[in-house]
Structures are given as structure tokens and as C-alpha cells.
Amino acid sequence: MPKVVIDGEVLEVAAGTTILQAALTVGREIPHYCYHPGLSIAGNCRMCLVEVEKAPKLVIGCYSPVADGMVVHTDSAKVKEARSAMMEFFLINHPLDCPICDQAGECRLQEYSVEHGGGASRYTEPKRALAKAVDIGRHVMLDQERCIQCSRCIRFCDEVTQTSELDFFQRGERSQIGIFPGKRLDNAYSGNVVDLCPVGALTLKEFRFKTRVWYLKNTPSICGGCARGCNVVVSVGQQQTMMTTRGQLDDRVKRIVPRVNEEVNAHWICDEGRMSYVNEQEAVRLPASRIGGADAPYDAAIAAAAAKLRDAARNGKLGLIASPRTLSEDLFAWGEVVASLGGATRGVRQIVRGENDALLIRADKGANARGAAWIFGAAADETAVMDAVSRGSATTLLVLGDTLDPKDTPTLPPAAQGRVEVIFAGPFVSGAAERAAVAIPSASWSEADGTYVNFEGRAQRVRRCHLPLGEARPGWRIALDVAAAAGAPVPAWGNADDVLRALAASVKEFEGVTVEAMGLLGVPMPVSSGV
């Protein structure tokens, strides 16, 4: 392995490692714009120029491989001068419209200006004036003036989605990012170009002008959109100084961006997952508990549900249908409670839409389909429960509603309607909720801690990103309240982590799954023992 010296620190790295990557291993970030670990190397921004002893000029760290005996300076006077020069070049034609730019606060131009910029401008000529709001796709807006022409977005569309909608047009200082005639940036992953853009040139229609990024609270979590389980960061509003007109903190989800996990989603997420919070916010939430369609106090609803579930379970007439997006903890808790009441015919719905694509998207939309199969058994599917309903051997149905997409909430077969009594626990108003004898609001995907297991058997931590709306409670908590009201034994679980510990002790596929083991990147479990 080549031995190199970077700023006096001797390190050994694998042959072929670039100077930029080698420096990262010792915690030195060489400033860069065009370099991105998920894309090919362009070498065009010239921000990562570093000094290599004996080389005639500065070299770009993103492209130059280390060589044995190489001595690199990332902070010499020459390097500093070059960086400062590049910052000046970037800014001479940049509009500096930071006050109204969505990128402000997380903009590499701003950050590197602070660290490497000159402070004052020597440019007294007129700046280049270009289009400020070009609608290039379903989700993406382009500001030509802010673009620093790093070509990350072009390379993404060429290399990752291989759809090639974008390119440079014109030449030299007149060149601009643009979309090919007749095309739109409408590929299934278009939102990633916004994350990739180191400046405010590409913005997301759903996020632009909505908030300042410094008012966001960011929580690492897992996308609930399909069985891939992409790692994401969920940002919610937490505006401290300006209350909304409703007199509440505006703490709803403002955006979802990918979080790097090379084992799962690398650097990307699909647009559907990115926009899932919009669906969720447009759906009608179940604001409070209901008995027979009328609002009722939570305790009364719990008592009514407990009585009905207990009676049905005792008579062997209880069915349970769960969404494949239900958190493992909720499934386990409900399973335990129902078992203690006398048991039920259990089934997990399948939600299959479209096809697996070559990148991330899975046809199986059950974010926790594998976890559910581990907890309820592979044979527990929806048809078994529906058959029992049709045969009349299940007269009471506990429906655990969808946490993410209310349109996917199950509809009962016409034959069963009127013959079957539904107890519903879920976040959204749906067909099942409206018909339910008892409906109890539960926390949605962004409102509760828990565990998803993706299609490859990787257990990953879903995090509560903000407080649940209204009376909604985590599913496992509702299950415990039902157990208490039914006079059944109540496990001593104080939070979702306690439930997980019990789950890991009881279901062998979850053995070893702990919050600590999952960390930020999840833990791969052996899948042969599962489905």
C-alpha cells in the first residue's frame, strides 16, 4: 500500500485512492464542488487544488491518485491562494441573492466563502443575468444565475438514472445547464439533483420558499415507501420566533432527503419516497377516537375495543389484518395482546405496485413486510383472514391501518360488510376507519420510534421526527391500553425500545436486534431463517 504524507501526517492507503479520499480518512476535508462519491470525476470546479511536492503545478485532489512517497500539502500558502482565487471566480457572476435563496444556510458557496473566500469583491463589471426560475421538471426548478456549472446534476442523469435529460448548452462563460428540447426532468429520481446541487441552482418545488433551513430539525430515519428501506433525513419545522396563525409550532415534515448508506440506497432516494410526506399531509387524519362513527373519549374507545376484542378472541372469532408498513414493535405488541386475549387469525396485507427497477424502487411497498413475516409467520397473509371472514369464522376484525398511504387501507369484501365488526387503529380516516365500530388514532410514520426490516433482512431504526397529531399514540401503546382495559396481563414496556427488547427475546429472527446494533445504518440479519 502506498505511504503518503498529508499535511505532515503519514498514512497508508490502498493504491488508487485519490488524495481527496485519503485526506478524508484522516478527517481532512479538501473543499470541493464537482466531486461527489456517487458520481464519476469531472475535475472541473478546481476547488480541490492541492500542492504535491515536486509537481510543477497544483493538482486536483479529487482526481489525482496517491503515490508512494507523495508529500501533499492541503493548506500551504499556494493552496490557500488558489482556493481564494477559485472562490472569487465562482462569485463574480453569482447573484449573491442569499436572502431569498433556499440553499442559504446549507450552501457550499457560503461555507467555503467563510473558510476560503477573500471577503471583498474586486469585480466591478456587470454580472451575467440569466433566467431565475426555469421549470424543468415535475419537482425541480432551475436558477441559471446561481449555477456554478459543477455538472453533478448532468452526471447524475447520465450515470445513475441513465436518462440524460440535462446538459450544458452554449459555451464558455455563456454556458448554462439546460434540458434537452422536448424533455422534462421527470425521471423517478429527479429530486436527487436538488440534493446534489452544491448551491441554490436546483430547488425542489415542494420545498422552495417554505422555510429557512436553519429552522429545520433533522432526524435520521428510514423511508416507509417500499421494501428497500432507504436511509433518509426527515426535516421538520421548528420555527422558534414566528408562530403560525393556528398558534401552534409548525412542526410538520418539510422535506425528506437521502442519508448515505452504501449498503442500502447509497446516496439517493426516489421521488415517491421523497414526496411521501406530501401524501401524508394531504390525507385526512383521524383526529380523535370514535365509537360508532361519533367522537368519543380515548378511554371509552379503548374500553369498547377491549370488550369487543376479548369477546371475539375468546369465541375464536377474531381476525387481525395489519399493514405491511406497521412498525415491528406495534405488530409484536398487538400480537402479544391478542394472544393473551385468546388469539386471532392473523394476516399481513401485501401492497404490490409497479415493478422493481434497476436502482432502488421495489414493487413491494411493504416497508416492513419482512419484519411482519418474521413476527406473524410467513403464512400469515391477508387472504387467510378474508377467507375466515367470508366463512363466518371471523366476525370481528382488528385492522391496523396504514401509516403512510391512506389509499392503501384495506377495503373489506362486500360479503363481509354488515356481518363483520371492525376495530380500527390507524392514523388516517379511511374506508375501514369510517365503518369501524371503534376507531382509535395511532401515530403515523414520522411520529413514532420503531423498527423496519427491509427486503434484504436489514433491520433499521425508524425515528420519531415530531410529536403525534391530536390524540394519536404509538400502536404498541394502544395495544397495552387495550390489554389493561380487557383485564389481560400488561407487559411493563415504557417505550418502543422496551418493546424491541421483548421482541428480540421472543422472535428468533430478531435475536440481536437492538437500538445500539442498528445504529444509524441498520443491521443485516440472516434471512435464511425467515421467509
Place this chain on the structure above:
Amino acid sequence: MERILTRNVDNAEALTLHGYEASGGYRALRKAVSSMTPDAVTDEVKKSGLRGRGGAGFPCGLKWSFMPKEVDSRRPHYFLINADESEPGTFKDRLLMEKDPHLVLEGSLLGAYAIRAKAVYIYIRGEFVYATQVLMRAVAEAYARNYAGANILGSGWSCELIVHRGAGAYICGEETALMSSLEGNRGYPRLKPPFPAASGVWGCPTTINNVETVANVPFIIERGADWYLTVGKPPKNTGPKLYCLSGHVKRPGVYEAPLGLPMKELIYELGGGMLDDDRPLKAVIPGGSSVPVLRAEDCDVDLDFDSLAAKGTMLGSAGIMVMDQSTCMVAAMARIAHFYHHESCGQCTPCREGCGWLERVLNRIEAGNGMSQDLDLLLSVSNNIIGNTICALGDAAAMPMISFVTAFRDEFQHHIDHRSCLTGTRALQGVR
């Protein structure tokens, strides 16, 4: 003096294959493919000391020797001819292509043979419509006589000959941008390494030479490297050279002379002297617009690679631009800056942003709106471009700027201080 490269320039017959053969043409190619190995051709060229005529002066035989000795059938070798002659002040390759196209083809085929190429691509500047037509005719003739195509002259070696027109971009004369363009992509220079011999066009081993460079090769092969070494200033500046003389001289044009021709001899004897005898020499750009300018007192210099390098400038493409005392150096530089601003490909930051900045500042000074800090600014911006770009275009824009401002600072300063031109020939428009 014997005219070598330009021997057929006044011979209209040479435009046809028959006429070219009658002048001794294609003897070198016959000799090479019948009695020399590719490596022997390379060795002969190496021995001759021939240096690239495109601008950098890199030894031609050495460049060829970088190519793999064996051909991997999945990665054929390509020989590219850079006929994108676009450097301001340069018009020698056009002359060769228009007047002696078969010489260019023969030299190209010799190079292709030496590097075991499967095809020659002649990437010709799009504006050279006539030269393209002449070359295309010559290519058809060469195919008909089996100087190109399958099993050339029964040697067992096959090579295609393809003329490809550029679409009008200076940057496509940069060798790797040329390759990108040839592949159908944007004319963007590539990061180096890999160098073309390792991975060039379509990722295959590639050699690229200037038109004039390969035009030397038939003579080296036919007459031998030892003869070639007697021409010019051996050992490092050998062979005949085409000089493009333009500007304030009585007889501008292309002149052939052995490398090392004294500049004064070119201007005052071959070129017939200054255009107006009352307006003496002021400055010369000796190698195309991208090289540093020389003041008149520095013009006692031989026109070869090393003599000009010793003066801090370059032979470049041998575009010798002569300026007399009536020339406003600010206006001259502003025009050069405009060219590089217009032609920067925009791929990398310093050149894309810097070239426009330089031109704007210069235009302001030229218009009489200069500010006291502008000259230092021009130098600083130029220095921030030099060495920090992907290709040499940034350097090409910055080097003349630095040399103009340094060598003629008094003139630039006068524009700023007095809002008028030191040459007294023009009134400035400036308002403040």
C-alpha cells in the same frame, strides 16, 4: 535554399495523385511498408529530431514510441491529424492541405503505419471548406490506388483514411477536446493522465499530430534522418519550418525556412520590411496569439523552439504577428482577450470566469474608463488562471495578458491616467 514542405505549392499538378507521384510522392510510403518495420519508421523519426509543429514542440518520434508495441484487437490504435488550425495568426496547415493534400495524406499514413493504426482521422477545422474538398478528393484518389484501405500496397497492413469536419470551436484544437468532439461529444478537454497513447479516442491508444508535423515525415523516411539533421539548428531544432507572417509588413504570408530563421530576416528580407517605412517595429507576437509578446528591442532572436524559450516566449504555431509604432497595445490585447473569452469552453472555473473578466476590464481601460488598480487586477486574475485549469486554454489567455501589461505597462497606464491613447491615433470614448 531548397523548398521542402512547400515544394508543390506552386505546382497545380500536385493536387492530383498523378501529379503528386510525378513530384516524387508516395515513394516514402512505398519504402516504409515494403522495407521497414513500424518501429524502424518510428526510430528514424526519433533520430531526425522532428519536433511537433502544433505548438508545444514535443519530439514526434518519442510521442510515437509511447504507443503499445502490440495491438490488442479490442482496442485498435488510432492516428489523429489535428487540422483544426485555429490559433490566431496561424495559416500554414491550410496552405499544405489546399496545395499539397497528398503530402499530408502520405505523412499521415506513415505515422499510422508507425503506430500500427487501424484508421487515420483528419479532424479539420469546419471553416476550411475548400481545404476539406481538396483533401476529400485526395483521399478518394489514395483509396483508388490502394495507398489507403485494405492491404495497403500488398503489405498486409490496412488503414482507413477519414476526414472529419469540426463545427467551429478553437477548443477542439486541444488534443483531448478534439477526441471528445470526434466521438460526438461536447468539445471538452479531458483530465490527464491518461495520455492519448494509453487512452485516447474511444478509449483506445491514440497518437495525435499536427498537419505540418506529419508533412515532414515523408522527407525523413525518403531521405533519411541524417539528411534531416542537416536542416535547421541541430540537434534540437531540426528540419524545415513554415512561418506565418502577418501584421504590419509589406509581404505577409507563409514562408518556409529551416528552423532557426532569424526573426529580423523574416520581417525585413522575406517579408519585405515594415509596411510603412516611417513606422518602425514596436512588438512581435512570435507564435500565435497565445504566446508572450516581444518588444522590438528583444526581436534579435532566431525563430526556433529553444531560442524563443530563452526570450521567455514560444515558437508556438509560428504565427508571427508584427506590430508597428501605430499599434495601440491596449486595443491589440483587448482583441486577443475577446478571442479567448469567446472560445473558452467553460468547463473549468478559472478559465470560464476569468477570461470574461479579463476582457471586460480591458475593454473598460480601452474605452477610457480604466481605474488605477486595474493593471494589478489584470495581472492577478491572469496569475489565478495560469496553471489552475484543465487544459492550456486558460494559460493561453493569461500569458499574453501578463506579457502585454508587463512589457507595455506605460501604455496601459496612459490609457487609465489620461483616458487617451499613447499612440495618438484614436480618441477614447470614455465617460465617467
